[in-house]
Amino acid sequence: MLFSPDRYVDALHFAARRHLGQAIVGSELPYVVHVTSVATETIVALATDRVDDPDLAVLAALLHDTIEDTCETAAARAELHVEIGRRFGSGVADGVLALSKDQDLPKPARMADSLRRIRLQPREVWFVKLADRIVNLQPPPAQWSRDKRVAYRDEAIAIAEALGDASPALHARIRAKITAYEAYFDALS
Ligand code: NI
Numbered sequence: 001m002l003f004s005p006d007r008y009v010d011a012l013h014f015a016a017r018r019h020l021g022q023a024i025v026g027s028e029l030p031y032v033v034h035v036t037s038v039a040t041e042t043i044v045a046l047a048t049d050r051v052d053d054p055d056l057a058v059l060a061a062l063l064h065d066t067i068e069d070t071c072e073t074a075a076a077r078a079e080l081h082v083e084i085g086r087r088f089g090s091g092v093a094d095g096v097l098a099l100s101k102d103q104d105l106p107k108p109a110r111m112a113d114s115l116r117r118i119r120l121q122p123r124e125v126w127f128v129k130l131a132d133r134i135v136n137l138q139p140p141p142a143q144w145s146r147d148k149r150v151a152y153r154d155e156a157i158a159i160a161e162a163l164g165d166a167s168p169a170l171h172a173r174i175r176a177k178i179t180a181y182e183a184y185f186d187a188l189s
Contacts, residue, residue, distance in 0.1 A: 002043070002047070002054055003043065003046070003054040003055050003057075003058045004055050007055055007058075007059060007088070008039070008058055008059070008062065010087070010088075011058075011059045011062040011088060012032070012035075012036065012039075012062050014062075014063065014066075014087065014088075015032060015035050015062045015063055015065075015066055016030075016032045016035075018066045018070040018080075019031040019032055019035065019065070019066070019069065019070060022069065022070075026141045031065070031069075034065070034135065035061070035062055035063075035064070035065065036062070037135045038061045038062075038064060038128065038131045038132050038135050039058055039061040039062050039131075041131035041134050041170070041173070042057050042058060042061040042127050042128060042131045043058060043061075044169070045127060045130075045131070045167050045169040045170045045173075046058075046127070048168075048169045049127075049166075049167040049168060049169050049170070051122075051123060051124050051127070052122070052124075053091070053122070053124055054124070056089075056091050056092060056095060056122065056124040056125070057124035057125070057127045057128060059088050059089075059092045060092050060095040060096055060099065060124065060125055060128045061127075061128045061131060061132075063084060063088065063092065063096045064096055064099045064128050064132060065099075065100075066080060066084070066096060067080050067096050067097060067099075067100040068099075068100040068101055068103075074103075074104075077100070081093050081096070081097050084096055091122070094121065095121050095122075095124070095125035095128070097117075098114065098117040098118045098120070098125055099114065099118065099125065099128055099129060099132075100114070101113070101114050102114070111155055111158070112158075114129075115129070115158065115159065115162045115163070118162075119162060119163070123165075123166035123167070126163040126165075126167070127166055127167055127170060129163055130159065130160070130163050130164070130166065130167060130170040130171070130173075130174055131170060133155075133156050133159050133160075133174060133177075134170065134173050134174050134177050137156060137174075137177040137178065137180070137181045139184055140152065140181075140184055146185055146186065149181075149184055149185050150185060152181075153178060153181055153182060153185075156174065156177070156178050156181070157178060159174070160174045160175060160178065
């Protein structure tokens with residue numbers, strides 16, 4: 001079996017409950033649509049780029065934003081890390097933690113710090129960060145300045161360079177998405 005559908009559904013329900021009431025930024029769609037899109041991108045890559053523990057990649061994809069986006073305090077983040085470990089295993093919990101930006105750092109330092117921590121994780125976790133940015137390279141919000149769009153593209157290049165070795169399929173996907181995104185630099189989307 002490519003991955004466990006039972007564990008997928010457990011993690012999807014858990015993520016859907018945690019993100020209940022949240023919408024994708026700039027949209028009315030429930031946040032869980034983002035989460036399942038990242039899982040889909042991950043699963044498609046797993047069909048060609050084999051890993052030792054496909055469940056780790058799939059479950060971390062479904063849960064990847066729970067610690068970052070559904071906890072108000074450091075104590076709540078620590079508690080959720082423990083709960084994810086209990087339900088889904090410590091590998092998944094540690095992966096989700098690495099995929100969460102450290103809110104105590106100044107904002108410009110957060111992505112580099114997260115990429116450094118992801119690189120210390122198994123490559124299954126690298127898949128999720130690549131898949132997340134592939135999904136997020138959508139037409140930017142109309143109010144984003146050109147500089148902000150360029151910075152978002154540059155951040156995507158940094159992700160591709162830091163983690164692309166984990167999966168040729170996702171590396172090709174993110175490169176194509178980056179090129180497509182550049183069309184939005186001067187477009188009034
Ligand atoms: Ni995400």
